[in-house]
Amino acid sequence: MTQISRRAVMAGAAALAATPALASAPISGSQAPGFYRYKVGDFELTQLSDGAATFPMPDSFVTNVSKDKAIKAAFDSYLAPEGKITVPFNPVLINTGSKLILIDTGYGPNIGPVVGHLTANLAAAGIMPEQIDMVVISHLHPDHTNGLHNKDGSLTYPKAEILMPEHDWAFWMSDDNAAKATDPVNKNYFANAKKTLSDLKDHVTVYGWDKEIVTGVTSIATPGHTPGHTSFAVASGKDKIFVQSDITNIPAFFLRNPDWHVMYDHDPELAQRTRHKFYDMAAAEKAVVVGYHFPFPSVGHVEKAGKGYRLVPVNWNASV
Amino acid sequence: MTQISRRAVMAGAAALAATPALASAPISGSQAPGFYRYKVGDFELTQLSDGAATFPMPDSFVTNVSKDKAIKAAFDSYLAPEGKITVPFNPVLINTGSKLILIDTGYGPNIGPVVGHLTANLAAAGIMPEQIDMVVISHLHPDHTNGLHNKDGSLTYPKAEILMPEHDWAFWMSDDNAAKATDPVNKNYFANAKKTLSDLKDHVTVYGWDKEIVTGVTSIATPGHTPGHTSFAVASGKDKIFVQSDITNIPAFFLRNPDWHVMYDHDPELAQRTRHKFYDMAAAEKAVVVGYHFPFPSVGHVEKAGKGYRLVPVNWNASV
Numbered sequence: 001m002t003q004i005s006r007r008a009v010m011a012g013a014a015a016l017a018a019t020p021a022l023a024s025a026p027i028s029g030s031q032a033p034g035f036y037r038y039k040v041g042d043f044e045l046t047q048l049s050d051g052a053a054t055f056p057m058p059d060s061f062v063t064n065v066s067k068d069k070a071i072k073a074a075f076d077s078y079l080a081p082e083g084k085i086t087v088p089f090n091p092v093l094i095n096t097g098s099k100l101i102l103i104d105t106g107y108g109p110n111i112g113p114v115v116g117h118l119t120a121n122l123a124a125a126g127i128m129p130e131q132i133d134m135v136v137i138s139h140l141h142p143d144h145t146n147g148l149h150n151k152d153g154s155l156t157y158p159k160a161e162i163l164m165p166e167h168d169w170a171f172w173m174s175d176d177n178a179a180k181a182t183d184p185v186n187k188n189y190f191a192n193a194k195k196t197l198s199d200l201k202d203h204v205t206v207y208g209w210d211k212e213i214v215t216g217v218t219s220i221a222t223p224g225h226t227p228g229h230t231s232f233a234v235a236s237g238k239d240k241i242f243v244q245s246d247i248t249n250i251p252a253f254f255l256r257n258p259d260w261h262v263m264y265d266h267d268p269e270l271a272q273r274t275r276h277k278f279y280d281m282a283a284a285e286k287a288v289v290v291g292y293h294f295p296f297p298s299v300g301h302v303e304k305a306g307k308g309y310r311l312v313p314v315n316w317n318a319s320v
Numbered sequence: 321m322t323q324i325s326r327r328a329v330m331a332g333a334a335a336l337a338a339t340p341a342l343a344s345a346p347i348s349g350s351q352a353p354g355f356y357r358y359k360v361g362d363f364e365l366t367q368l369s370d371g372a373a374t375f376p377m378p379d380s381f382v383t384n385v386s387k388d389k390a391i392k393a394a395f396d397s398y399l400a401p402e403g404k405i406t407v408p409f410n411p412v413l414i415n416t417g418s419k420l421i422l423i424d425t426g427y428g429p430n431i432g433p434v435v436g437h438l439t440a441n442l443a444a445a446g447i448m449p450e451q452i453d454m455v456v457i458s459h460l461h462p463d464h465t466n467g468l469h470n471k472d473g474s475l476t477y478p479k480a481e482i483l484m485p486e487h488d489w490a491f492w493m494s495d496d497n498a499a500k501a502t503d504p505v506n507k508n509y510f511a512n513a514k515k516t517l518s519d520l521k522d523h524v525t526v527y528g529w530d531k532e533i534v535t536g537v538t539s540i541a542t543p544g545h546t547p548g549h550t551s552f553a554v555a556s557g558k559d560k561i562f563v564q565s566d567i568t569n570i571p572a573f574f575l576r577n578p579d580w581h582v583m584y585d586h587d588p589e590l591a592q593r594t595r596h597k598f599y600d601m602a603a604a605e606k607a608v609v610v611g612y613h614f615p616f617p618s619v620g621h622v623e624k625a626g627k628g629y630r631l632v633p634v635n636w637n638a639s640v
Binding site: 024025027028029030031032033034035036037044046049051052076086088095097100113114117124125126127130131132133295296297303313314315316317318319320 | 344345347348349350351352353354355356357364366369371372396406408415417420433434437444445446447450451452453615616617623633634635636637638639640
């Protein structure tokens, strides 16, 4: 048995004092940069995180299914912590080799700390806002358009042409339509459009459906979520992917259950038909689909599952 | 109709020459840093990518199912490009607040460009190799151990205690066992262990099963893939996750089809029983599972699906 001398005890105490009980690195608390690159033919696409919001599920989040039933179904796919949902916001950047095109712009700087990270993640990916040649807006909801402006009201992407879907631009920018709105969700959308987009009236270019709006990027009519809601096919060489925009909100709810209506849908019945039409096509073609509200990096295939569909996220590619 | 003068044509040509047809940013070709952080109680965990290998599926990749049947099943879940499989390699770092513990070390610098990225991704996450306090090896396969050394043979993590699973250490470091090996896969594993780990014989600490090998990290017996193959429970406060190591190889094949035998399993029947036992538990507990060969960031829940299980990747959290 070792005799513990006063000398050894003192040496031990000195060693302890010299060895702090903390790890050699502090707890970081910060996430990795939120971008993810992949090729589509000769194009390079970058998925970008604007952030994600976790909040208690509103009672009417699914307007045609009880909250209890919706929560139970989401729990069964393990994707929601109890009582709360997480909605991510993921714009996509397309580098065609001759143009840098950003589809949707996130919430911008005025909402809060969990969103508004698009420009920081663009910078992490090596892109400055003034390099963007074109911004294409899928529909006129605040989480897609409010990032068009900086906090001081200046344009976030000062050199970019701004393209707006013509039916949404006409609908949401109309004072007549705004005056007719009765429910709080739509009233808020009209007020936000008027407040944040009026300065762009002489600046934007509107685009129609089923047009190649820029080489390789074709607009697809997917109305319902909003009157002018638009998805996109992005094609180069033999490759093609689809940017669904908001055909579904979070896939654990609305891809798995395409007949559920999210509270943000303007025409829920039309949105439901659009979901089935689009995803029957995507499943049959085994197409790659990008979803604004899919979990980052928000790229996957879909497979039919029961009466709905299931997202099969792509394998993260360590190279591009 | 506009008359096109020679002067206008020349001005147009000058404008074209002054406006290069390239986007304002070149095609990047590089992926985002491969790390992902999340909390487990007070611990901060970081998933790290060592890379991913895409290669034509070996004829005997699944030893007890025909290649055609295996490929068809993988295609049906859309996860493999035709004829090729992608195997990712994802070690995990645990910051307990008082220790930095790395579980597995990747392939190291001697294989090729698609793997060996662990230290670069550690650096991207703000961690230098000399900060690592402890390296825990799950089993003695090259993709888990070869990152223990730098290209010049020095230790990658010079200040780290190195923990080896006792049954694997005894098995793979035995010259007697090596002499008895007949099949090329095992011969290669013995040769690699002798070549790359012999210098560590007086340096490593062996650990047993069902022990809290360091505060919050408990070893779990999951033999079959190798004789001493080990998984881990990582627990802090009320939170707990499981690090499965290689109970399954790529989940699209072996989690969906737990009765399939991967060519790398040492005792395939035992590995199969281990898979069912572990995943019946994980599905019942709705546990979070980390898989070395799951698609990055390699964290998910599992749900029962037919005769097997399905991985439900976590929502990427934009904050930690």
